[in-house]
């Protein structure tokens with residue numbers, strides 16, 4: 278039987294890199310193929326080629342044994358190929374139903390047959406066990422549910438080959454589990470799926486085979502049941518990766534960040550902060566664990582001067598104006614959770630992105646003039662020290678792969694010698710080698726006396742980096758645990774709003 282999808286010698290060159298270098302792979306009906314590789318290895322580029330978003334320089338795409346030309350997503354959909362992007366493409370103020378049928382509405386353009394659409398979509402919703410409320414607005418849905426809408430949309434368009442590019446990066450462990458159940462069922466019904474992820478344990482759990490890509494080339498394909506996280510990591514990175522953080526106990530110093538009775542409003546009452554108090558000392562990492570959407574985003578925004586609040590926040594004992602510039606000048610660094618919105622200006626060059634937020638100060642601006650040499654030198658330092666690939670200071674923010682964009686932000690924020698670092702999801706979308714590196718950098722900064730507030734949806738990350746862990750639930754702190762008492766179980770209960 279012909280393979281569901283076959284790629285032969287796909288090549289794509291960008292001005293600075295050969296993103297795909299004669300890549301060949303295949304996926305059969307009934308199979309989940311995982312694709313893994315370091316940040317910038319070329320995974321997303323390859324999938325965008327298959328989905329008609331990027332034109333390859335060379336190579337063939339073969340669907341069910343027939344060579345096809347895919348020059349737009351419309352072509353891809355017509356061939357039964359669907360894609361769920363990491364950044365969802367949904368229209369936020371529209372309902373679930375409207376989003377699912379958008380662009381393939383039944384009936385005539387003059388008269389959309391809404392009743393028919395509703396019946397069809399409801400039937401699919403049932404069949405997939407998605408439990409979506411078709412009349413809910415996208416903006417009111419949790420991320421995990423938004424992703425289901427994306428999947429429903431692809432399947433409504435009759436996708437039989439489903440591509441998922443880092444689908445679990447923003448999911449809770451529970452949501453990820455449900456996605457895997459769906460994927461297994463989907464392929465058991467005779468479909469095919471391609472799954473891209475940096476979470477190698479998940480790759481091993483859900484895929485049948487795994488193709489490893491490095492520097493745009495296929496390194497090899499393995500049967501997933503015969504491999505391990507360690508082997509995949511080695512194939513990806515080309516060396517052993519140490520998967521645990523080396524951290525020595527430290528006695529923390531003076532209080533650098535003090536929060537007292539913090540109250541802040543959000544459009545969703547569940548996310549509003551209802552009186553939060555805690556301290557972070559110099560030389561300690563305080564982790565905030567919790568299911569996303571329990572006020573973590575609002576807390577970070579308040580502390581970084583991006584959201585108004587009531588209550589007291591003291592930075593090194595001082596109250597500061599509730600302004601991003603004021604807290605930044607004092608010495609607060611911020612790794613924001615949304616790198617495309619807040620972390621980078623996508624049209625700015627690396628050089629410009631490396632001084633964002635400090636561009637008006639010495640040594641980048643002196644007496645009102647931008648100092649090109651100092652700016653260039655700083656960018657080179659960030660790119661070198663944080664292994665940003667490609668090693669350019671010119672490239673526009675949007676041309677970086679997800680993980681490399683994140684490295685620019687982490688590098689910029691850590692290299693300005695801050696007193697407090699607020700890090701939200703610092704390694705989301707980052708490959709396993711780079712996670713190891715970023716973790717080492719955060720711990721080294723802590724050892725030099727930096728106070729770190731770490732917000733992460735990744736429990737492993739919170740547990741391995743933090744000295745103390747606070748758990749947030751519906752805008753409150755449910756409890757505090759020392760790192761060594763924070764078992765997954767105890768954290769899980771607090772995260773669900775249950776006090777032992």
Ligand SMILES: Nc1ncnc2c1ncn2[C@@H]1O[C@H](COP(=O)(O)OP(=O)(O)OP(=O)(O)O)[C@@H](O)[C@H]1O
Nearest residue numbers: 291296316317318319320321322676677678679680
């Ligand atoms: N439009 C573009 N212009 C120039 N270079 C690009 C463009 N898009 C991607 N690249 C480069 O191609 C390479 C591969 O990028 P790609 O996004 O495919 O990586 P990836 O494997 O998906 O990485 P990640 O795990 O970080 O998402 C990177 O070096 C990237 O900078």
Ligand SMILES: [Mg+2]
Nearest residue numbers: 320321678679
């Ligand atoms: Mg990618």
